[in-house]
Amino acid sequence: xxxxxxxxxxxxSTIKAGAGVLLPELxxxxxxxxxxxxxxxxxxxxxxxxxxxALTGLFAALLIQVYGGYSSGKESFLDxxxxxxxxxxxxxxxxxxxxxxxLLSLQNKALENLRQGRGEYYALILMLVLGLNLMAKSVxxxxxxxxxxTVSIASYILTLTLKEEKRAVEAGLKYVLYGTLSAGVxxxxxxxxxxxxxxxxxxxxxxxxxxLRADTLLVTVxxxxxxxxxxxxxxxxxxxxxxxxxxxxxxxxVVALFSTGPKMAGIVVILRFVAPFTDALAFRDxxxxxxxxxxxxLAVGNFTALWQQTPRRLMxxxxxxxxxxxxxxLLAFGTDYTSSILFYLTVLLxxxxxxxxxxxxxxxxxxxxxxxxxxxxxxxxxxxxxxxxLYLLSLTGLPPLAGFVGKLLIFSNVWEAYTLTQNSLLLALxxxxxxxxxxxxxxxxKIPFYLFFKGNQTDEKLVISLSDKLLLGLxxxxxLxxxxxxxxxxxxxxxxxxxxL
Amino acid sequence: MMQIPLEHILxxxxxxxxxxxLAVITKRHAVVVLMGIELIFNAANLNLVAFxxxxxxxxxxxxxxxxxxxxxxxxxxxxxxxxxxVYQYFRTANLNEIVSKENN
Numbered sequence: 001x002x003x004x005x006x007x008x009x010x011x012x013s014t015i016k017a018g019a020g021v022l023l024p025e026l027x028x029x030x031x032x033x034x035x036x037x038x039x040x041x042x043x044x045x046x047x048x049x050x051x052x053x054a055l056t057g058l059f060a061a062l063l064i065q066v067y068g069g070y071s072s073g074k075e076s077f078l079d080x081x082x083x084x085x086x087x088x089x090x091x092x093x094x095x096x097x098x099x100x101x102x103l104l105s106l107q108n109k110a111l112e113n114l115r116q117g118r119g120e121y122y123a124l125i126l127m128l129v130l131g132l133n134l135m136a137k138s139v140x141x142x143x144x145x146x147x148x149x150t151v152s153i154a155s156y157i158l159t160l161t162l163k164e165e166k167r168a169v170e171a172g173l174k175y176v177l178y179g180t181l182s183a184g185v186x187x188x189x190x191x192x193x194x195x196x197x198x199x200x201x202x203x204x205x206x207x208x209x210x211x212l213r214a215d216t217l218l219v220t221v222x223x224x225x226x227x228x229x230x231x232x233x234x235x236x237x238x239x240x241x242x243x244x245x246x247x248x249x250x251x252x253x254v255v256a257l258f259s260t261g262p263k264m265a266g267i268v269v270i271l272r273f274v275a276p277f278t279d280a281l282a283f284r285d286x287x288x289x290x291x292x293x294x295x296x297x298l299a300v301g302n303f304t305a306l307w308q309q310t311p312r313r314l315m316x317x318x319x320x321x322x323x324x325x326x327x328x329x330l331l332a333f334g335t336d337y338t339s340s341i342l343f344y345l346t347v348l349l350x351x352x353x354x355x356x357x358x359x360x361x362x363x364x365x366x367x368x369x370x371x372x373x374x375x376x377x378x379x380x381x382x383x384x385x386x387x388x389x390l391y392l393l394s395l396t397g398l399p400p401l402a403g404f405v406g407k408l409l410i411f412s413n414v415w416e417a418y419t420l421t422q423n424s425l426l427l428a429l430x431x432x433x434x435x436x437x438x439x440x441x442x443x444x445x446k447i448p449f450y451l452f453f454k455g456n457q458t459d460e461k462l463v464i465s466l467s468d469k470l471l472l473g474l475x476x477x478x479x480l481x482x483x484x485x486x487x488x489x490x491x492x493x494x495x496x497x498x499x500x501l
Numbered sequence: 502m503m504q505i506p507l508e509h510i511l512x513x514x515x516x517x518x519x520x521x522x523l524a525v526i527t528k529r530h531a532v533v534v535l536m537g538i539e540l541i542f543n544a545a546n547l548n549l550v551a552f553x554x555x556x557x558x559x560x561x562x563x564x565x566x567x568x569x570x571x572x573x574x575x576x577x578x579x580x581x582x583x584x585x586x587v588y589q590y591f592r593t594a595n596l597n598e599i600v601s602k603e604n605n
Contacts, residue, residue, distance in 0.1 A: 184541035
């Protein structure tokens with residue numbers, strides 16, 4: 001009996017010793033509870049305060065993660081969480097995504113006029129960022145599952161924020177059905193990994209060794225099942241069907257968050273998860289599956305985008321194609337691909353929030369529903385038009401913008417891996433990726449084409465608020481800076497990655 | 502006491518999983534699709550508990566399945582609330598009739 005008590009107190013003290021790594025998450029949870037509680041009060045002044053409280057919480061989490069020396073590089077919470085440089089950098093990105101989402105929401109007309117559930121909306125954004133942080137930190141299958149579900153449930157509710165709109169309700173139903181289905185399939189795969197290895201701690205050496213000893217076919221099947229859940233989060237083929245409908249139905253800031261936050265966290269989870277599968281001989285089929293999935297994602301994303309008539313659906317398929325580029329980068333085993341992927345994710349954050357802010361202004365002020373509604377707006381509002389052009393060129397991957405650097409880094413990694421291994425799949429991915437970047441130009445350029453080269457239908461001059469203009473400029477500035485000085489960010493990423501490993 | 506062999510449990514869970522997928526693919530009523538998804542969750546739970554027998558010190562599989570039940574309940578609550586909303590607008594929970602024209 002005494003032994004058990006001693007064992008228990010030992011366990012509790014090790015948990016307490018590692019609790020410091022959860023500081024950002026605890027802060028987010030505290031602000032989440034604060035927002036939910038304060039939302040109960042009827043006073044108007046308190047309601048006005050809620051978004052600013054959410055911003056405070058996110059800023060605090062951001063600062064802790066930028067300056068915090070708390071990350072240990074060792075597993076804590078009984079091998080559940082690992083707070084290394086990767087998780088810390090991802091945490092910075094998630095907090096930034098949360099801050100941008102709140103800022104966009106403050107500019108959104110429909111959300112400002114929301115009568116019910118404004119407090120819940122901001123609280124759920126905090127919850128989603130909390131889940132993303134946990135996704136990036138988890139090294140245990142149980143923890144990954146719980147973190148992904150936290151993010152998913154928050155996303156389902158956020159999709160239905162404007163529940164008076166038919167489209168939002170329809171999108172919510174599709175999202176929840178696809179989401180739970182892929183979570184279930186992922187769970188079934190996880191149960192096989194547990195059976196094959198006897199462990200849930202998937203970054204441990206025992207897990208990797210047990211996988212090498214296990215039956216290859218079973219490992220492949222289990223891995224494909226687990227990737228179903230991850231692919232859903234990053235909206236990769238064949239789990240991308242929810243994206244167009246959700247992008248069409250959800251409020252614009254939420255769409256911007258979906259196109260960045262869960263994608264970044266999903267990529268970080270995949271980064272950790274594929275580490276045992278880098279052995280090309282033992283796991284050829286798993287790598288083949290990932291390669292084919294990346295090819296299919298690139299092809300479906302880019303070619304379907306060509307046919308889209310509404311800007312929201314266009315951006316949905318654009319985000320699918322970006323998932324394809326990220327998966328391509330993940331397959332460059334043997335090279336130093338983590339930092340290039342983190343760089344690409346950072347660029348994606350600024351590009352997507354920029355273009356979605358532009359679309360939000362276009363929707364709120366000019367009632368733009370289809371691509372053709374953009375006609376002539378660029379000539380009436382040159383500032384908006386030029387910045388939209390900048391974002392779209394960056395999304396395509398053309399210089400002088402950061403999107404070019406991101407793609408260049410990923411492609412050079414893939415080329416390096418190809419010269420190392422002579423794997424023809426990598427060459428196919430490289431060629432497809434470069435060719436499809438050309439295809440991407442055709443659909444991205446549609447928006448500037450309507451903006452500048454078509455006649456305008458309206459003459460009325462509307463005033464765009466200064467805060468909108470400032471935010472738009474800020475995102476574009478980040479893209480330009482990251483093109484001319486990518487080293488600034490890359491050295492910081494390298495520093496974080498090497499520091500704790 | 503005689504133990505049920507592991508293979509039998511795995512076959513049962515595979516059958517449950519397949520039935521769940523079949524229900525999701527063939528049924529058009531939103532609630533029935535959700536029931537199919539619950540079947541998939543339960544197949545995974547059964548696997549976890551069965552494998553947990555070979556992990557006697559930690560029983561991680563059994564713990565995992567407890568967490569799964571709680572998460573599945575939370576998810577079902579949100580999903581059913583959404584289905585209710587859908588019914589208020591479309592007067593049906595048939596997935597084929599919910600697709601609105603404007604989206605395509």
